[in-house]
Amino acid sequence: MPTISIPTALRQYAGGQPAITVQANKIGEALTQLTAQFPDLQKHLFDANGKLRSFVNIYVNDEDIRHLQKEETAIKESDEISIVPSIAGGAPSATAEEARTQSDTLPELNKDELARYNRHLILPEVGMEGQRKLKAASILLIGAGGLGSPLGLYLAAAGVGRLGLVDFDVVDHSNLQRQILHGTKDVGRKKLDSAKDRLADINPHTQIDTYELALRSENALGIVKDYDIIIDGTDNFQTRYLANDASVLLGKPNVYGSIFRFEGQASVFYPKAGGPCYRCLYPEPPPPGLVPSCAEGGVLGILPGIIGVVQATEAIKLIIGEGEPLVGRLLLFDALKMKFRELKLRRNPECPLCGDNPTIKQLIDYDQFCGVAPQPAATEVSDWEITPSQLKQRLDNGERVTIIDVREPHEWQIANLENHGSRLIPLGQFANRVGELDPEEDIVVHCKMGGRSAKAYDVLKKAGFTRIKNLKGGILAWADQVDRTMAKY
Amino acid sequence: MSVKLTTEQIEQIKRHGERTYPEECGGLLLGVIEGRARVIREVLPLENIREDSRHNRVELDPRDYLRAEREAAKRGLGVWGYYHSHPNHPAEPSGFDLEHAPFIEWSYLIVAVRDGRAEEVRAWRVREDRSQFDEEIMTVLSVITF
Numbered sequence: 001m002p003t004i005s006i007p008t009a010l011r012q013y014a015g016g017q018p019a020i021t022v023q024a025n026k027i028g029e030a031l032t033q034l035t036a037q038f039p040d041l042q043k044h045l046f047d048a049n050g051k052l053r054s055f056v057n058i059y060v061n062d063e064d065i066r067h068l069q070k071e072e073t074a075i076k077e078s079d080e081i082s083i084v085p086s087i088a089g090g091a092p093s094a095t096a097e098e099a100r101t102q103s104d105t106l107p108e109l110n111k112d113e114l115a116r117y118n119r120h121l122i123l124p125e126v127g128m129e130g131q132r133k134l135k136a137a138s139i140l141l142i143g144a145g146g147l148g149s150p151l152g153l154y155l156a157a158a159g160v161g162r163l164g165l166v167d168f169d170v171v172d173h174s175n176l177q178r179q180i181l182h183g184t185k186d187v188g189r190k191k192l193d194s195a196k197d198r199l200a201d202i203n204p205h206t207q208i209d210t211y212e213l214a215l216r217s218e219n220a221l222g223i224v225k226d227y228d229i230i231i232d233g234t235d236n237f238q239t240r241y242l243a244n245d246a247s248v249l250l251g252k253p254n255v256y257g258s259i260f261r262f263e264g265q266a267s268v269f270y271p272k273a274g275g276p277c278y279r280c281l282y283p284e285p286p287p288p289g290l291v292p293s294c295a296e297g298g299v300l301g302i303l304p305g306i307i308g309v310v311q312a313t314e315a316i317k318l319i320i321g322e323g324e325p326l327v328g329r330l331l332l333f334d335a336l337k338m339k340f341r342e343l344k345l346r347r348n349p350e351c352p353l354c355g356d357n358p359t360i361k362q363l364i365d366y367d368q369f370c371g372v373a374p375q376p377a378a379t380e381v382s383d384w385e386i387t388p389s390q391l392k393q394r395l396d397n398g399e400r401v402t403i404i405d406v407r408e409p410h411e412w413q414i415a416n417l418e419n420h421g422s423r424l425i426p427l428g429q430f431a432n433r434v435g436e437l438d439p440e441e442d443i444v445v446h447c448k449m450g451g452r453s454a455k456a457y458d459v460l461k462k463a464g465f466t467r468i469k470n471l472k473g474g475i476l477a478w479a480d481q482v483d484r485t486m487a488k489y
Numbered sequence: 490m491s492v493k494l495t496t497e498q499i500e501q502i503k504r505h506g507e508r509t510y511p512e513e514c515g516g517l518l519l520g521v522i523e524g525r526a527r528v529i530r531e532v533l534p535l536e537n538i539r540e541d542s543r544h545n546r547v548e549l550d551p552r553d554y555l556r557a558e559r560e561a562a563k564r565g566l567g568v569w570g571y572y573h574s575h576p577n578h579p580a581e582p583s584g585f586d587l588e589h590a591p592f593i594e595w596s597y598l599i600v601a602v603r604d605g606r607a608e609e610v611r612a613w614r615v616r617e618d619r620s621q622f623d624e625e626i627m628t629v630l631s632v633i634t635f
Contacts (some may be wrong), residue, residue, distance in 0.1 A: 005558070007558065007592070008558065008567030055590075056591075062552060062555070064551065082555055082558075084554050085554065085591030086548070086589065086591065087515070087549040087571050087589070087591060088549070089515060089586045089590075089597075090545045090547060090573075090586065091575035091578035092583040105544050106544075107541065107544055162542075209585070222621070
């Protein structure tokens with residue numbers, strides 16, 4: 001009968017035996033039998049999804065089953081099946097400055113790479129040494145979305161040795177207008193999977209390390225420390241301050257970019273090189289909800305392309321040590337006017353993070369700092385809110401409910417609740433038009449996702465209205481939970 | 490758990506790191522469990538099979554691992570750990586090391602090699618939830634031969 005030999009380290013979970021005999025015709029069956037007999041082995045060999053862990057290889061005699069028929073590989077009586085770990089390790093990549101002084105330890109370029117990077121190699125500013133520095137460099141991209149797309153594509157193409165991607169999102173139809181890392185076929189896939197495929201195709205010489213998580217105070221330093229340069233491509237203030245603080249605490253450059261509607265900004269925050277940090281520019285976040293996100297306010301699809309490419313350019317300049325970096329300068333771009341402007345930024349000596357007497361010496365609670373409650377469980381409904389299904393129920397019961405839509409007219413055109421008697425009063429006009437509403441009626445306010453209508457709710461409350469509710473999750477939640485035929489945007 | 494080695498074995502690991510500098514080296518640790526200690530009986534230097542980034546990456550051949558297990562079994566030993574070098578970096582595990590550490594039951598030794606000279610060797614183990622490395626107590630025994 002075939003035997004499975006167990007690595008020394010795992011024998012304690014297999015009754016201490018070095019080998020287990022199984023009765024099976026295929027590898028898959030043999031492994032199922034093994035873990036059925038020794039359930040403790042399960043979590044050491046398989047991940048939570050029941051897939052073999054990445055560092056677990058299965059060999060039949062001296063052949064890796066990946067080169068045979070994988071788990072379908074047939075096995076004979078006399079076969080010896082082995083569980084073999086992948087064993088790898090490595091030092092963190094050198095920082096940009098260290099790389100500059102250690103050109104003898106820079107990695108060599110092989111023949112394929114020499115051909116691939118020809119147009120860089122003939123630029124004196126890049127040349128062989130610059131290209132080898134790019135190969136030795138590592139960049140952490142926070143977010144594989146709008147900014148992360150051009151960043152990932154161009155940095156991989158340029159020959160950056162290692163890219164880290166942090167993201168936990170899934171590709172959605174509404175991403176495709178700007179997130180060119182992902183295609184229509186990728187809708188529903190994890191962004192990390194889709195990005196990894198695309199980047200590996202663009203440049204197989206670039207190592208892509210992925211982190212399926214939200215960057216938080218608990219994990220940020222551990223991840224950031226292994227990279228030379230940090231690039232934040234997210235659009236929430238918690239992550240922006242977190243990325244800034246982690247970079248400053250670890251002395252790494254943070255290449256900043258942000259986008260909204262038709263305008264964008266970029267800079268390089270690098271106090272170690274004498275420049276300011278994000279906190280010197282914005283000591284405190286705006287009150288929650290004041291600055292709408294791209295999901296609320298919209299963004300021209302090409303805008304992250306322009307800003308992301310500016311960020312990628314800055315990252316490459318930092319690595320090769322050429323040109324004038326955007327340290328101490330804030331670049332402002334207006335797509336409608338097609339104008340670039342520049343503001344001088346100075347380090348603030350009073351800055352609590354990078355100033356002369358810093359008071360922030362470790363990461364803080366960024367949800368609290370930005371005044372944002374941690375994401376409540378999706379099922380939690382406060383008493384000032386109503387869920388789409390509760391609203392539907394009340395309408396179906398024939399109750400009289402006045403529905404007020406506080407979005408903009410162009411959003412109304414995409415989808416609305418007109419057939420339930422909804423009226424449009426954009427948030428900007430809301431305070432002046434409260435008089436149109438009757439405090440004796442039950443009123444439900446809604447917007448796209450629930451943020452703007454929460455402000456309308458406050459306006460009504462201050463005006464003395466009591467019979468008001470905010471539609472939880474906005475019209476998007478209505479489309480998901482009540483009317484699946486409704487257009488989403 | 491702690492790990493026990495001899496000064497000679499530590500030297501062997503250091504020399505391997507110096508030989509392959511500026512590239513990384515790696516190898517396996519064969520030994521036995523005695524009480525709460527992994528007692529290393531043999532250091533087995535192996536080839537780095539990485540083709541790229543050899544200055545900061547090392548990978549061992551799975552076939553070498555298989556041979557090491559078979560060889561160890563013949564002598565009543567087991568494979569209880571692995572070592573590698575960090576050229577021009579401290580002997581502290583990197584994020585890459587954590588991602589690629591196969592077993593929580595192993596000792597992970599790292600030798601720092603700076604400018605071609607091996608400096609300190611430190612021992613680490615992976616926390617059970619794989620969230621991080623913790624430094625492991627390393628006892629170095631001097632073997633005196635008369």
